[in-house]
Amino acid sequence: MKLQLAIDLVDTAGAIALVKEIGEDNLDIVEIGTPVVINEGLRAVKEMKAAFPNLTVLADLKIMDAAGYEVSQAVAHGADIVTILGAAEDMSIKGAVEEAKKSGKQILVDMIAVKDIATRAKELDALGVDYICVHTGYDLQAVGQNSFEDLATIKSVVTNAKTAVAGGIKMETLPEVIAARPDLIIVGGGITGQDDKQETASTMHRMLQEA
Numbered sequence: 001m002k003l004q005l006a007i008d009l010v011d012t013a014g015a016i017a018l019v020k021e022i023g024e025d026n027l028d029i030v031e032i033g034t035p036v037v038i039n040e041g042l043r044a045v046k047e048m049k050a051a052f053p054n055l056t057v058l059a060d061l062k063i064m065d066a067a068g069y070e071v072s073q074a075v076a077h078g079a080d081i082v083t084i085l086g087a088a089e090d091m092s093i094k095g096a097v098e099e100a101k102k103s104g105k106q107i108l109v110d111m112i113a114v115k116d117i118a119t120r121a122k123e124l125d126a127l128g129v130d131y132i133c134v135h136t137g138y139d140l141q142a143v144g145q146n147s148f149e150d151l152a153t154i155k156s157v158v159t160n161a162k163t164a165v166a167g168g169i170k171m172e173t174l175p176e177v178i179a180a181r182p183d184l185i186i187v188g189g190g191i192t193g194q195d196d197k198q199e200t201a202s203t204m205h206r207m208l209q210e211a
């Protein structure tokens with residue numbers, strides 16, 4: 001199981017400083033979150049990759065259309081993994097997968113707001129995406145929701161893609177998430193909101209490696 005740090009609420013310099021503080025050895029993947037890309041553009045991805053060339057960088061673009069083009073731009077700026085929404089058209093998903101494969105990069109599908117998770121996950125799996133990620137976004141976290149049930153659903157239907165989970169995961173809920181055995185666990189505020197970010201990430205990373 002791998003650990004991805006989601007960085008959402010800082011600028012590019014703040015994102016790089018966060019990874020320095022946490023230590024790249026305590027992470028498998030660093031995510032440039034959607035708010036950072038909206039505020040600062042793909043420059044944030046480029047600067048993160050330049051600062052940490054050995055770290056896998058995910059650009060959380062949450063693509064909905066013009067997918068081939070948008071993936072090509074993210075990859076040109078150093079992204080190793082790019083996200084697209086599960087609700088996007090199949091043509092868009094195919095375009096994203098095709099473009100990423102040209103340069104050996106990967107596509108993670110974010111299932112945020114998808115109603116029939118099982119059916120869509122099966123379709124996406126057949127379209128050749130690399131990761132399928134169930135995700136409770138901030139707006140539903142605020143009303144107490146999580147993605148643990150959805151994780152079990154995708155685990156039961158997906159056969160080729162790796163599975164991932166995101167949304168409000170913290171140290172207290174990590175054991176429950178680990179027990180469901182996703183391939184990738186995405187944590188933002190559960191690390192960045194802690195006083196000792198390095199210790200939290202290092203403990204989480206060890207828990208995942210030892211599980």
Ligand SMILES: O=C(CO)[C@H](O)[C@H](O)COP(=O)(O)O
Pocket residue numbers: 006007008033034060136137138166167168169186187188189190
């Ligand atoms: O994509 C996101 C919000 O849309 C976040 O990156 C994701 O939810 C992980 O962050 P957190 O652990 O703080 O919820």
